[in-house]
Amino acid sequence: MSEGLNYTFLIDTFFIALSGVPITLLVTVVALLIALPLGFLLALTRINQVPVLNWFSRIYVSFVRGTPIIIQIFIVYASVPLILSLFFERYNININVYDINPIWYAFIVFSFSTTAILIEVFRSALSTVNKGQLEAAQSVGLSNLQAYLRIVIPQALVVALPNICTATVNLIKATSLGYAMSLQEITLKAKVAANVGYNYVEAYIDIFLVYIILCSLVEYGFKLYEKRLRRYKYVSA
Amino acid sequence: MHNMEKYFDVSYIWNSLPILLPFLKVTFVVAGLSMIFGSFFGLILAMMKLGKSKIAQKLANFYITILRCTPSIVLLFLVYYGVPALADNFGLYLHDLNTAVFVVITFTLQFAAIMAEVIRSAYESIEKGQFEAAVSVGLSPFQAYRRIIFPQALVVALPNFGNGLIALLQEGSLAYTIGLIDIVGKANLIIAANYNTHALEIFIALALVYWILSILIEKFFGKLEKVFSKGKHTINTN
Amino acid sequence: MLKINEIHKSFGKNEILKGVDLTIDKGDVVVILGPSGSGKTTLLRCINFLEKADSGMATFGELQVNLHDASKKDIHTIRQKTAFVFQNYNLFNNKNALENVTEGLVIGRKIHKTKATDIGKKALDKVGLSDKYNSYPSQLSGGQQQRVGIARAVALNPDIILFDEPTSALDPELVGEVLTVMKNIANEGTTMLVVTHEMSFAKDVANRVIFMDGGVVVEEGTPHDIFISPKEERTKKFLKRVLPEDYTFYI
Numbered sequence: 001m002s003e004g005l006n007y008t009f010l011i012d013t014f015f016i017a018l019s020g021v022p023i024t025l026l027v028t029v030v031a032l033l034i035a036l037p038l039g040f041l042l043a044l045t046r047i048n049q050v051p052v053l054n055w056f057s058r059i060y061v062s063f064v065r066g067t068p069i070i071i072q073i074f075i076v077y078a079s080v081p082l083i084l085s086l087f088f089e090r091y092n093i094n095i096n097v098y099d100i101n102p103i104w105y106a107f108i109v110f111s112f113s114t115t116a117i118l119i120e121v122f123r124s125a126l127s128t129v130n131k132g133q134l135e136a137a138q139s140v141g142l143s144n145l146q147a148y149l150r151i152v153i154p155q156a157l158v159v160a161l162p163n164i165c166t167a168t169v170n171l172i173k174a175t176s177l178g179y180a181m182s183l184q185e186i187t188l189k190a191k192v193a194a195n196v197g198y199n200y201v202e203a204y205i206d207i208f209l210v211y212i213i214l215c216s217l218v219e220y221g222f223k224l225y226e227k228r229l230r231r232y233k234y235v236s237a
Numbered sequence: 238m239h240n241m242e243k244y245f246d247v248s249y250i251w252n253s254l255p256i257l258l259p260f261l262k263v264t265f266v267v268a269g270l271s272m273i274f275g276s277f278f279g280l281i282l283a284m285m286k287l288g289k290s291k292i293a294q295k296l297a298n299f300y301i302t303i304l305r306c307t308p309s310i311v312l313l314f315l316v317y318y319g320v321p322a323l324a325d326n327f328g329l330y331l332h333d334l335n336t337a338v339f340v341v342i343t344f345t346l347q348f349a350a351i352m353a354e355v356i357r358s359a360y361e362s363i364e365k366g367q368f369e370a371a372v373s374v375g376l377s378p379f380q381a382y383r384r385i386i387f388p389q390a391l392v393v394a395l396p397n398f399g400n401g402l403i404a405l406l407q408e409g410s411l412a413y414t415i416g417l418i419d420i421v422g423k424a425n426l427i428i429a430a431n432y433n434t435h436a437l438e439i440f441i442a443l444a445l446v447y448w449i450l451s452i453l454i455e456k457f458f459g460k461l462e463k464v465f466s467k468g469k470h471t472i473n474t475n
Numbered sequence: 476m477l478k479i480n481e482i483h484k485s486f487g488k489n490e491i492l493k494g495v496d497l498t499i500d501k502g503d504v505v506v507i508l509g510p511s512g513s514g515k516t517t518l519l520r521c522i523n524f525l526e527k528a529d530s531g532m533a534t535f536g537e538l539q540v541n542l543h544d545a546s547k548k549d550i551h552t553i554r555q556k557t558a559f560v561f562q563n564y565n566l567f568n569n570k571n572a573l574e575n576v577t578e579g580l581v582i583g584r585k586i587h588k589t590k591a592t593d594i595g596k597k598a599l600d601k602v603g604l605s606d607k608y609n610s611y612p613s614q615l616s617g618g619q620q621q622r623v624g625i626a627r628a629v630a631l632n633p634d635i636i637l638f639d640e641p642t643s644a645l646d647p648e649l650v651g652e653v654l655t656v657m658k659n660i661a662n663e664g665t666t667m668l669v670v671t672h673e674m675s676f677a678k679d680v681a682n683r684v685i686f687m688d689g690g691v692v693v694e695e696g697t698p699h700d701i702f703i704s705p706k707e708e709r710t711k712k713f714l715k716r717v718l719p720e721d722y723t724f725y726i
Contacts, residue, residue, distance in 0.1 A: 004326075065403075066451035067444045068410035071421070075444060078437040082245065169306065176308035177411075187311065200318040207311050215306035366565035369525050373559035374579025374631060377551065384582060388569045 010202040016193045017206045020186035021214065024175050027103065027185070031110035031171060036164075038111075039118025046123050057119055064116030069109075069174050076109045077181050102181040109181075110171060117167045125160035126152070158229045165222035169215045176211070186210050249438035250445070253427055257442060263419040267337055268409050271344035272402060278345060279352025286357050297353065304350035309343070309408040316343045317415045340412040344405055351401045359394035360386070392466045399458030403451045410447070420446060476501045476666065477522075477635055482531030482542055484517055491517045492528070493690035499635065504667045506677040508701075509687035510713060515670040516562075518687070519637050522668075523559050524550045536634075555583065558628035562640040564620040566612040572599060572623045573608040576630045584631070598630035599623070602656045618649030622656055629660055636660075638669040674718060678702060686710045 042060075045053035064072070081097040088095055129152050137147035176187040187207050194203030285297035304312075317339045321331040363386055371381035413422035424443050428436045479497040483490075491514045499505055507515045520526040521542055522533065528542035535556060540549045566575050576595035580586040586594070599608060602622040612620055621641055628636045641657065642650045654676055661667055661680050671677065677684050678698050685695040686707075694707045702718075705711050 062452065063444075063448060066448035068407040068421075068447060070410055071440055071444050071447060074440040075437065078440055082437065173306075173308035176310050179310075187308070200314065201322045204311060204315040204318060208307055208315055211308055211311060212303060212306045216302070219306075364565070366561055366563060367567060370559070370561060370565035370567065370627075371578075372554060373523055373525070373557075373561075374627060375551070375555045375583025376579065377583075380582050384578070385567050385569070392569075 005205075006197075006199055006202055009197065009199045010206065013190050013193050013199070013203050014206045014209065017186050017190040017203075017210045020184060020189040021210065023103070023178075023183065024172060024185045024214070027106045027110055027175050027178070027183070028168065028171050030107050031114045032168065034107075034111040035114035035118050039115045040122050042115070042119045043122035043126060046119065047126055061116045061119050064113050065120075069113055070177050070180065072113055073105075073109050073177055073180050076112070077105055080105060080108065102178070102183045105181045106175070106178050106183050110174065113174070114167060114171050117170070118164070121160050121163040121167060122156065125156040125163070128159050129155045154229075158226070161222060161226045161229065165219060165226075168218055168222070172215055172218065173211065176207075245437060246435060247438070249435045250442045253424070253439050253442045254446075256427060257420050257423055257439075257446065260418065260420040260423040261446070263337070263417065263422075264406070264409060267340050267344070267412060267417070267419065268402075268406050270341045271348050271405060271409070274341070274345040275348025275405075276352050278349035280356055282349055282353035283356035283360065286353065287360060301350045301353055304347055309347060310411050310414060312347060313340070313343045313411055313415060316346070336412075336415050336417045339415060340409070340417050344409055347408065348401065348405050351404065352398070355394050355397040355401060356390075359390040359397070362393045363389050388465070392462060395458055395462045395465065399454055402458075403454050406450065406454070407447065476536060477668075478534040479518075479522065479542075480532040480534075482518065482521055483529045484514075484521055484526065484531075485529055491690055492521070495531075495687070495690070495692055497685070497692070499666065499668060501634075501666055502664050503683060504661045504665075504681050505669065505683045505685060506681040507668070507670045507685045507687055508672075508674075508677060508713070509693075513687045514690045515687050516639055519559075519639050519668065519670055523554060523557055523637060525559070556634045558631045558633040558636045560621070560624050560628050560636060560638045560641050563644050564612070564617070564624045566615075566620050566623055566627075568612055571609050571611050572604060572615070572626075575612070575623055576627045579627065579631055594630050595626075598626040601629065601659070602626045603652075616649060617645045618652045621645065621653045625653070625656055625660070629665070635666040635668060638667060638671065640670050640672065642671065642673060672717070674702075686713065688713065 042053065042057045044050075046057050081100075084100075085097045087093075088097065133151050133155065134147050137151040138144070142150065175183070175185055178185045179188040179191070182188070190203045190207045190210075191200075194200050282297045282300065285293040288294070307315075317336075320339065320342065321334070324331040367385050367389065368378075368381050371385040372378060376384065409419070410421045412419055413425060416422070418426070421443060424439050428439050431439075477497075477499040479495065482492050482495045484492040493514075495514070495518055497505075497518070507518070509515050517526060521528040521531070524542075524545065531542040533540050533542050533553070535553055538549065538552060540546075540553065545553075566572075567578060570578060573592065573595050576598050577588070577591040580591035580594060581588055596605075596608065599605060602625055604619060604622055604626065607615065607619060607623075610619075612623070615623065621644075625641070638657070642653050645653065650673070654673060657667075657669070657676065658680050669676070669681070681698055683695065684698050684701040686693045686701060686705075686709075688709050694701065694705060694710045701710065702714065705714060
């Protein structure tokens with residue numbers, strides 16, 4: 001390594017790392033698609049103090065926020081196959097649990113953790129929307145659902161957006177831990193390429209660059225969207 | 238589920254705890270050092286951001302953005318492989334350095350970026366008038382910061398500092414990947430010694446330790462905030 | 476005692492002060508009137524170096540300083556000789572009322588704590604807050620906060636107290652208590668430079684009134700000169716706008 005960087009490898013591996021982006025994005029998008037509505041619904045149970053669900057959400061959020069994602073991954077990756085194999089054994093289903101594509105585990109883990117983060121995001125965003133907004137919507141004859149969809153959620157979304165952005169960036173970063181489940185994403189692909197010639201420095205520079213590009217783009221995208229959503233605030237100012 | 242305990246045995250959780258807990262020391266030392274160095278470095282970054290120099294502002298912003306976009310594990314390996322390689326160029330041989338050093342460097346870099354934002358926003362939350370009033374009664378600018386601005390900014394920063402500390406502790410759980418035998422590293426050793434059976438129980442034990450730690454830190458900072466927030470009791474109406 | 480010469484100050488392209496002169500003698504109570512944006516507040520802030528003037532000189536007794544590039548030592552000296560009462564009070568949020576008053580004495584002036592506490596209590600008594608020594612700003616009403624602000628200034632026993640619109644952040648029903656306190660300390664012979672919109676205070680308490688507009692002093696004189704027989708057109712216009720139609724008859 002004292003000869004300096006291997007630039008050919010650096011460039012080649014950059015594209016190998018880049019080829020992991022679709023998997024990273026797929027996991028991110030699926031996790032968000034599950035976590036956004038679920039997180040919102042559970043946030044409502046917190047706000048409206050729904051008896052059992054309220055407590056469940058609290059413990060759930062506390063657990064996810066209190067434990068490292070890598071350990072959540074370890075637990076899911078160790079427990080889900082165990083449960084599935086027992087289940088398959090019992091009902092004589094002929095599937096080998098070890099043939100299951102690791103991406104399914106990735107979906108489970110990252111949806112699980114992102115949902116908890118978003119519960120908190122939505123809970124605090126919803127609590128910033130004045131209660132009078134809901135009452136006013138109902139007073140002009142909107143149903144509860146309509147009031148939420150047309151008045152409360154659009155306002156809460158503006159407040160929540162920066163935090164959703166942070167959650168998304170953190171999610172993308174967290175998928176780098178997919179290696180623990182043999183998920184073929186950015187980090188693992190580049191690392192495997194580096195194994196051959198011990199070009200780890202180059203490989204990690206590539207991985208580093210890919211994440212910076214990816215996350216900067218996501219942050220930029222969210223900023224643009226936020227600007228559009230914020231229009232109503234400017235008009236009133 | 239007749240043969241469940243063949244796979245899952247709760248006693249492994251309780252039995253592993255006494256073996257794991259002593260290794261929290263390593264976790265604490267690494268996190269503690271990163272916290273100290275990171276806070277200091279973060280203060281410098283915050284001062285750069287708040288200062289008048291445009292170049293310093295850009296530099297600090299650039300650093301914070303980059304760090305925010307880099308997964309911990311990537312940063313960890315970049316430091317682990319990159320720092321010795323870089324040192325080679327200067328004729329320094331750092332390949333045999335204790336892994337803990339690389340872990341501390343990594344999380345110092347990361348914690349500094351977090352703290353820079355925490356300090357900046359805390360500072361900006363204090364109205365300018367507080368400083369003006371302080372110098373108008375004859376305090377020097379340094380005394381004004383020390384006695385009026387800092388104590389108020391501290392209260393604002395405390396919850397975020399606590400959250401940063403919890404994040405630091407959790408991200409630190411990745412240190413095992415470069416061979417640090419902290420609590421996670423030890424857990425993996427136990428699992429390997431069990432021929433990879435009963436891994437789930439050990440992981441659950443780990444999760445419990447981290448969960449309790451996080452709750453304790455949160456409670457501690459909640460208490461601390463109450464102690465420090467004199468003069469604030471009627472403002473917090475939420 | 477205090478003399479200001481040719482003070483200039485711009486914010487970007489906006490010239491706020493266009494060469495203002497000002498002389499204040501010991502025991503004077505000078506009120507500066509003028510429409511918002513006329514530069515009154517900026518003038519006050521420049522005197523205390525809360526803003527850095529673009530140019531101008533200040534003579535403070537023996538001490539003469541350039542308002543643009545005064546040394547740290549000179550700034551400190553002038554701040555020791557002056558006290559400032561802010562529009563939005565600016566009480567130290569992390570200190571109770573008594574600590575707010577003693578902070579400058581103990582830390583800024585190195586007065587012993589027991590003595591400072593003594594002075595502080597007397598100052599708070601003077602503004603009618605003997606029962607609020609231990610209250611934090613967040614527990615006080617606006618009027619009470621501003622009275623602590625005034626006590627904080629008085630306790631320093633400065634050569635002059637600068638008041639920057641001390642009542643304009645207050646609810647109307649709280650203005651009276653603050654003005655009464657200000658009147659009392661004026662009657663004790665304290666030198667005061669007051670920016671305010673309270674015409675009654677200017678009329679009853681000031682011995683000199685300055686009318687500012689557009690960054691210059693338009694006219695100055697006794698309250699009688701300004702309110703009864705203003706010479707300048709701009710002064711007349713301003714007074715007509717802020718005073719009730721037949722106000723002058725009552726003076």
